[in-house]
Amino acid sequence: DAGITQSPRHKVTETGTPVTLRCHQTENHRYMYWYRQDPGHGLRLIHYSYGVKDTDKGEVSDGYSVSRSKTEDFLLTLESATSSQTSVYFCAISESGRGGYAEAFFGQGTRLTVV
Amino acid sequence: DQQVKQNSPSLSVQEGRISILNCDYTNSMFDYFLWYKKYPAEGPTFLISISSIKDKNEDGRFTVFLNKSAKHLSLHIVPSQPGDSAVYFCAASAGNYGGSQGNLIFGKGTKLSVKP
Numbered sequence: 001d002a003g004i005t006q007s008p009r010h011k012v013t014e015t016g017t018p019v020t021l022r023c024h025q026t027e028n029h030r031y032m033y034w035y036r037q038d039p040g041h042g043l044r045l046i047h048y049s050y051g052v053k054d055t056d057k058g059e060v061s062d063g064y065s066v067s068r069s070k071t072e073d074f075l076l077t078l079e080s081a082t083s084s085q086t087s088v089y090f091c092a093i094s095e096s097g098r099g100g101y102a103e104a105f106f107g108q109g110t111r112l113t114v115v
Numbered sequence: 116d117q118q119v120k121q122n123s124p125s126l127s128v129q130e131g132r133i134s135i136l137n138c139d140y141t142n143s144m145f146d147y148f149l150w151y152k153k154y155p156a157e158g159p160t161f162l163i164s165i166s167s168i169k170d171k172n173e174d175g176r177f178t179v180f181l182n183k184s185a186k187h188l189s190l191h192i193v194p195s196q197p198g199d200s201a202v203y204f205c206a207a208s209a210g211n212y213g214g215s216q217g218n219l220i221f222g223k224g225t226k227l228s229v230k231p
Binding site for chain 2: 044104
């Protein structure tokens with residue numbers, strides 16, 4: 001199994017509070033991703049990183065920010081949590097780059113509930 | 116607009132028979148396709164992939180077929196086993212272009228139930 005750890009695994013938070021989810025990898029992969037999974041929507045990309053301090057938006061980035069200060073850690077922050085951000089969040093890593101074809105490996109997920 | 120479509124939310128198959136899961140895509144720049152399997156309360160796990168230079172890739176009981184002209188791919192599982200019961204996601208990327216286009220775009224998933 002790819003060495004990906006997400007923390008926390010479960011969290012309940014109140015509307016309006018900031019929340020940070022952490023993804024830690026031991027594979028030294030260049031690319032890291034945050035996805036959310038919701039019923040009827042599949043997996044949607046929130047943000048991704050292609051290197052330390054290099055990040056970009058995905059298709060559902062509003063209300064989220066990310067940071068990557070080390071190769072192994074990718075943080076996802078909900079600046080002011082809303083009920084619409086109740087979801088299961090998955091971190092993924094891959095070595096794919098320009099001209100490359102590589103699968104992404106996923107973490108176990110974080111179930112976030114905003115009340 | 117959805118770039119990767121899995122039009123069947125669910126599929127039920129008898130053990131030992133063939134399971135066929137379908138996926139359509141709209142972006143002609145996609146050149147790498149993958150299937151993932153997901154059990155409840157776990158992360159998706161990679162199953163099999165195919166690049167656009169091929170039309171078939173086989174790995175044990177799993178075979179992926181790609182029809183570029185129809186922008187269609189399918190996953191065949193033969194023979195199906197109860198342990199195959201899971202949600203299957205199709206994903207695609209424009210891997211050869213790199214950058215954000217190399218990111219995986221997922222379909223909504225198909226829930227496969229294999230009955231003993």
